[in-house]
Amino acid sequence: MTKLADFLSIDPDTRHVSLNGRNPAFYGDPNRVYAALHAQCPTFYWEEQKQWFFTGYDHVNALLRDRRFGRQILHIASREELGLAEPEPHLTNFDLAELHSLLEVEPPEHTRLRTLVNRAFVSRHIERLRPEIADLAEKLIDGFEKDGETELLSAFADIIPVTMIGRMIGIPDEMGPQLLKWSHDYVGMYMFKRTKEDEYAADQAAKEFADYVKELIAERRREPREDLLTHMIHTEHKGQYLTDDELVSTTIVLLNAGHEATVHQIGNSVRIILESGIDPRTLFADEKVTERTVEETLRICAPVHIFQRWALEDVELDGLSFKRGDKVSLILAAANLDPQKFSDPLAFKPDRQEAPNLSFGAGIHFCIGAPLARLELNTVLPILFRRLPGLKIAAQPTVKDVYHFHGLEKLELRW
Structure with a gap:
């Protein structure tokens, strides 16, 4: 294993950190880096990213x-005032x-958009999908069970969230x-590895994605159905309907957020369970135990x-002064490992009853799809381990070079 000192430099006095986010030794196992940061400077200036980062649970929360x-910041200040570059023509x-993404806007626009889609994602509505999710998982496993081996992401994890x-x-x-193709190209814009080619691919994906959604919108206006897009088109909030641009942005963000992270999490969860050596039957003994797992x-x-945030006003925080227009980053995954909140934080302990994890965020931007993601994970993981007793990792998993997402290239399994 590569030593931390080979790719991580921490100066606790200045709280400056040097770390190459493209180094496989980092993104392949970021948790040990986060542990070192918690031990020396939970709030730090990442020199390569030229930004302050927070990892402490209480600060992030x-x-x-x-x-x-x-x-967003441009709703209260101009680019000129903040010294921001003009938008790139190729994007x-x-x-x-x-422009109207739920992830990117602030109230009152955020409140209006979220109110219109929130009803579809509350737990009592989502719970009705459990039999459909279970049926899809069973059918996918039917397709590869007899083989004695599979690559889990392409055969299972990729399919369930995007279908649902x-x-x-x-x-x-x-x-x-x-x-899936549009989404992978689109979210390339959020990653540390972003190149000019990634940007062109993301812009092309956005165009094709938007064109497709516009065709769907036109269809639903002609022939309404019992689906979320029809609901968004025909439901008003305080006398206002969503514009076509708002419908496109909202549909794209729901599709991307509605599967991208869950695909990663199915793979991550299966890997962590198998590497733990704990008998899966004890981890999924009943609904409560499954939820804790x-x-x-x-x-x-x-x-x-x-996740990043703009300072909307001058702020003092953790001994630092931020001006309006400064950007800060919150490492949710590191907050989940804060030793002030979690005992033995790098250990997988399914019976933990400590602080809630921050993986879906918090506040007004708390992930709207969290109930769906949780339902999918709570439904498909027990089915997978019940159907395939003796499940084992067949080849060392490789983590994708897609930080700040965290997921596997592939997960080869056998049973």
Whole structure:
């Protein structure tokens, strides 16, 4: 194993850290880096990213809820005032798709958008999908059970979340592979490894994605159905309906967020369970035990690691002064490992009853799809381990170079 000192430099006095986010020794096992940061400087300036980062649970939890910080800044200040560069022409389609994204806007726009879609994602509505999710998982396993081996992501994890969110919105199952391709290209914009080619691919994906959603919108206006897209088109909030641009942005963010992280988390969870050596039958003995197991996998190997916030006013925090327009980053996955909150934080302990994990965020931007993701994980993981007793990892899993997401390239299994 590569020593931390070979790729991580921490100066606790200045709280400056040097770390190459593209180094496989980091993104392959970020938890040990987070442990070192907790031990020496939980709040730090990441020199390569030129930004302050917070890893402490209490700081991250508070910042997610702090209305002095927001996901956007241009609603209260101009680019010129903040010294921000003008938008890149080659990202016009991507920027338009992001313009009304639930992840990117602040109240009152956020309140209106979220109110219109929230009803579909509350737990009591989502719970009705459990039999459908279970049926899909069973059928997928039917397809490879006799083989004695499979690559879990392509045969199982990739398919379930995109199929379920697609069905909720009103997109046919056969569009699943195309939605996955658009989504993978689109979220390339959020990653540390982003190149100019990634940017062109993301913009092209945004254009094709948007064009497809516009066709669907036109169809649903002509022929309404019992799906989320029809609901968003025909439901008003205080006399206002969503515009086409808002419908496109909202549909894209729901599709991306509705499966991308869950795909990673199914793989992460299966890996952590198999590597723990704990008998899966004890981890999924009943619903309560299953829920605790799933929450512990979300805590120790979260699928999304970083969210950023703009300072909307001058703020003093943890001995630091931030000016309006400064950007800070919160490492949710590191907050989940804070030794002040979690005993033996790097250990997988499914019977933990400590602080709730922050993997879905907190505050007004708490992940709207969290009930769906939790239901999918709580439904498919017990089925997988029940159907395939003796499940083992067949080849050393490789983590994708997609930080600040965290997921596997593939997960080869045998039984």
